[in-house]
Amino acid sequence: MRLPEMRVLGVDPGLTRCGLGAVEGRPGAPLSLVAVGVVRTPADDDIGSRLVAIERGIEQWLDDVRPDSVAVERVFAQHNVRTVMGTAQAAAVAIVCAARRGLPVALHTPSEVKAAITGSGTAGKQQVGTMVTRLLRLDAMPRPADAADALALAICHVWRGGAQNRLADALARARGRTP
């Protein structure tokens, strides 16, 4: 069965830089870039203003890109303790924006994305960027890295055929983590 083309918006969540990247394609066929960029918020703004600015930015992206689904990086408490709360909160905003529109939301871990794009779950940022550039036939690597990571998330999701990761979610819940 040949899956239909799907347009996916990937979100690499963050308060200072929230990476956004949209691709179109289907498993086993060349992918195309739709749009890539970042939403930035000033580090000295209060958390409320920052989250509202991220919400506004993502809403604009959803209006412009009109994706079929949204892929957000799954945030774990174990990693990067210094910034993880802001990352989780930016992710929450992205998830709410998508879910409010009835769009399917998928969560992929960084290692799932790296493995999908490079073949190795422990690949570095440079390697992920190189593969994103190659897979989308771009002239240069998307900058900053958050933008490239958002595209990697979207590519990963297209290649997984838009599966909702129900199993992964169920497992994460069983372990007591919030998917």
Next chain:
Amino acid sequence: MRLPEMRVLGVDPGLTRCGLGAVEGRPGAPLSLVAVGVVRTPADDDIGSRLVAIERGIEQWLDDVRPDSVAVERVFAQHNVRTVMGTAQAAAVAIVCAARRGLPVALHTPSEVKAAITGSGTAGKQQVGTMVTRLLRLDAMPRPADAADALALAICHVWRGGAQNRLADALARARGRTP
């Protein structure tokens, strides 16, 4: 200078039970209860539906209670690793709902709240509940504990005179934490 009466909505964030409690008063005067309750979401729903349900619940509370400001528990990555991501995401939704309406949002740590209500930053849930019951002159302790904790947050915020914790926020940022 006598501060004016203020109405504060406290939010004890959580995906399964998000505690909400509103009080009215000013520093140095008796407080009164406005409303208390919880918004619940089913643990087996996907994260998008849960966050949207929490958003809807909080919007309803803001419409009904019409607070002057909102106090949300400050979530730290160090504590309760198993549930902290969901807590952070529910907190993000509460912060966005308030900030979108232009309401001031204050973040208080659990130990700040306990110290304000009981005199000890390490007081247990029962002690906090007992003091909330006494301070609001209630016949019984509000249940579940999340609802009592939300009232404690709101009381703490009234007693701090609605200060925005700019210093605490600046310190948290300097330490690399998201306030």
